[in-house]
Amino acid sequence: MPNVRNVAIVGPSLSGKTTLLESMLFASGAIGRKGSVKEGNSVGDSAPEARERNMSTEVSAATAEFQGTTINFIDCPGSIEFQAEARNALMGADAAVVVYEPVVERASTLGPIFHFLESNQIPYMVFINKMDRTATLMRELLPAMQDVASTPLLITQVPIRDGEDVTGYVDLITETAYHYNQGEASDVVEMPDSVKEREEEARTMMLEALADFDDDLMMKLLEDEIPSIEEVVGDLRVAFTESKIAPVLIGAAELENGVRRLLQEIVEWIPGPEGHAARHGLDGAGAAQVLKTFNTQHGGKLSLVRVWRGPIKDGETVNGERIGGVYRMLGAHQDKVDHADAGDIVAFARLENAHTGDTLVVGGDAPADDSAYPRAEPLPRLYGLAIHAAKRDDEVKMATALQRIHEEDPSIEPEQDSDLHQLVLWGQGDMHLQVAFNKLQNRYGVEVASSRPRVPYREAIRKPTTQHGRFKRQTGGSGMFGDVQINIAPLPRGTGFEFKNAVTGGNIPKQYIPAVEAGAKEYLEQGPLGFPVVDVSVEVFDGKYHDVDSNEMAFKLAAKLAMSDGMPNCGPVLLEPIMEVKIYAPNSATARVQQLVTGRRGQLLGYEAREGWKGWDEVTAHMPQGEIQDLVSELRSLTQGVGYFGATFDHLQELSGRDADLIVEERKGELEAA
Numbered sequence: 001m002p003n004v005r006n007v008a009i010v011g012p013s014l015s016g017k018t019t020l021l022e023s024m025l026f027a028s029g030a031i032g033r034k035g036s037v038k039e040g041n042s043v044g045d046s047a048p049e050a051r052e053r054n055m056s057t058e059v060s061a062a063t064a065e066f067q068g069t070t071i072n073f074i075d076c077p078g079s080i081e082f083q084a085e086a087r088n089a090l091m092g093a094d095a096a097v098v099v100y101e102p103v104v105e106r107a108s109t110l111g112p113i114f115h116f117l118e119s120n121q122i123p124y125m126v127f128i129n130k131m132d133r134t135a136t137l138m139r140e141l142l143p144a145m146q147d148v149a150s151t152p153l154l155i156t157q158v159p160i161r162d163g164e165d166v167t168g169y170v171d172l173i174t175e176t177a178y179h180y181n182q183g184e185a186s187d188v189v190e191m192p193d194s195v196k197e198r199e200e201e202a203r204t205m206m207l208e209a210l211a212d213f214d215d216d217l218m219m220k221l222l223e224d225e226i227p228s229i230e231e232v233v234g235d236l237r238v239a240f241t242e243s244k245i246a247p248v249l250i251g252a253a254e255l256e257n258g259v260r261r262l263l264q265e266i267v268e269w270i271p272g273p274e275g276h277a278a279r280h281g282l283d284g285a286g287a288a289q290v291l292k293t294f295n296t297q298h299g300g301k302l303s304l305v306r307v308w309r310g311p312i313k314d315g316e317t318v319n320g321e322r323i324g325g326v327y328r329m330l331g332a333h334q335d336k337v338d339h340a341d342a343g344d345i346v347a348f349a350r351l352e353n354a355h356t357g358d359t360l361v362v363g364g365d366a367p368a369d370d371s372a373y374p375r376a377e378p379l380p381r382l383y384g385l386a387i388h389a390a391k392r393d394d395e396v397k398m399a400t401a402l403q404r405i406h407e408e409d410p411s412i413e414p415e416q417d418s419d420l421h422q423l424v425l426w427g428q429g430d431m432h433l434q435v436a437f438n439k440l441q442n443r444y445g446v447e448v449a450s451s452r453p454r455v456p457y458r459e460a461i462r463k464p465t466t467q468h469g470r471f472k473r474q475t476g477g478s479g480m481f482g483d484v485q486i487n488i489a490p491l492p493r494g495t496g497f498e499f500k501n502a503v504t505g506g507n508i509p510k511q512y513i514p515a516v517e518a519g520a521k522e523y524l525e526q527g528p529l530g531f532p533v534v535d536v537s538v539e540v541f542d543g544k545y546h547d548v549d550s551n552e553m554a555f556k557l558a559a560k561l562a563m564s565d566g567m568p569n570c571g572p573v574l575l576e577p578i579m580e581v582k583i584y585a586p587n588s589a590t591a592r593v594q595q596l597v598t599g600r601r602g603q604l605l606g607y608e609a610r611e612g613w614k615g616w617d618e619v620t621a622h623m624p625q626g627e628i629q630d631l632v633s634e635l636r637s638l639t640q641g642v643g644y645f646g647a648t649f650d651h652l653q654e655l656s657g658r659d660a661d662l663i664v665e666e667r668k669g670e671l672e673a674a
């Protein structure tokens, strides 16, 4: 195994992840000039969609060497809408650095990140960024973060302050004080008196937390013996690797404050790649997993892979395709290498059939069972738009391009809805879809138009009627004649369509009865309100026929006529689909979530603490499908962006009054236009 650290950089949007990566790359000499997010020349945000928004929209990867160790970084977008990117990439990381700002009120935004890392046993450390100027005290910030973290957070550095300026820190492990030097390594200074009391308190807390996992250390602390630095580091490394603690560091990415220290701790604390592979039982030779797919504008396709078993060489065949280049990544740049060892993260070029998440096997086919490989759970679909190509000729091109985008990011999912004749593109939010539209345009030259998707309304009837229908036509030679008497009646909700034949005495010959049924059914595809009709029984009880002119078509048309004359008299009523919705959010927002539900014609069914999610609730409700199309955006604004939901169809429910009138009117307009 190579001397490698694989680390993902995660955290809420705008916390400074991409800036931190840039500074770490610069401090380690991987880049000679530091770019920035603002100027649009950072290594991390090289995708045009990211540059346009000054915000990461996808994962990017970069490799650096620090103190003789290779560090593979994966910079993850922080926006909750792009989280599938981060989740897939994290599956190949051996640890994560969670970057967060010193803002107490937003600590709940860390909840989903901590939960994901914890439930996937990915060790993490927290880097409190933007500590250049802040009045926030660690002793207030930490408890707020701990409220949403199940892993004990362990302060390993305390800031040295000059008013609101943070000028340096004390490292609690070595009890050494440092003064920040912008753009350079910090200077060792004497510990200022002002910080001594705080330092002692924090160090005791740190040691006591570590002693929970080390009896020797516990004894030493009880006997007032001072443990050695090696012992403390050793304990910390073990507890970190086993996800028993999450160390907290501080700094300012933009000024490179605390950045070299962070690099050192990455090398020192983060386990090598062996342990992770062993945990999943992945040893032996020749397998990798795709963490991210890039369809680059110029260079074709690149699959970022974690090599679980190696080495894998350039030119070797994986899953039946030849690897057309092995590369180390540095944002948009790649350096060609001739092979990758187990434990490494590199990109393989030109694997046309490889998708994000796939397992690649040297010399063979994709394995039938790859359940040993770590996999992120798919995300629920949260937001969809109906789309079509702005130019008719581009439809086929669009379908291919959508497939590509889905391969890159499985949380972008096209779904053809044949019932409603619409193509719905599903994703995690409006921005997520807008970025997908940008990609369609930028990379595939396809412009799309989008609209709110149609809702599958239905209609039913409230009362029965009896109706006569006759179809008669005399044109030249043979004519057409069919005559039916039918009873139309409502059925209980959920019954569907029922047809009965009660004709006696051969008034309608047997062979024409199926045509009567077919005629009734065909009519029901679009009832008096313009929607498919459900829960209706049609009984044919009498009729007339003609020896020469009667045929199947004539009876079918007669039945259809009877239906279209009779149905409007049956009290047609609109039915809307009601979904069972489970809304997940921090419990501080539960009351507002409930208001949101009732404000959108929902019916609350209850709420409870969400299992396995510290400080979160789960609200269950029935909500009309039409009301949840843009639910996620309002839910996010109530929950600092972290709330989400899952919905499944539950039942159809009558809708009347103004809401129904509007829907029927709109449908009329649509049918007239068609």
Ligand SMILES: Nc1nc2c(ncn2[C@@H]2O[C@H](COP(=O)(O)OP(=O)(O)O)[C@@H](O)[C@H]2O)c(=O)[nH]1
Pocket: 011, 012, 013, 014, 015, 016, 017, 018, 019, 020, 037, 038, 054, 055, 056, 078, 099, 129, 130, 131, 132, 251, 252, 253, 254, 255
């Ligand atoms: N004051 C201050 N601002 C920072 C620091 N690090 C990053 N920023 C700013 O925070 C913003 C978001 O940074 P970015 O790296 O894009 O965050 P990301 O979304 O987490 O990748 C940018 O405007 C940065 O200039 C820092 O250490 N101090």
Ligand SMILES: [Mg+2]
Pocket: 017, 018, 019, 044, 055, 056, 076, 077, 078
């Ligand atoms: Mg970023």
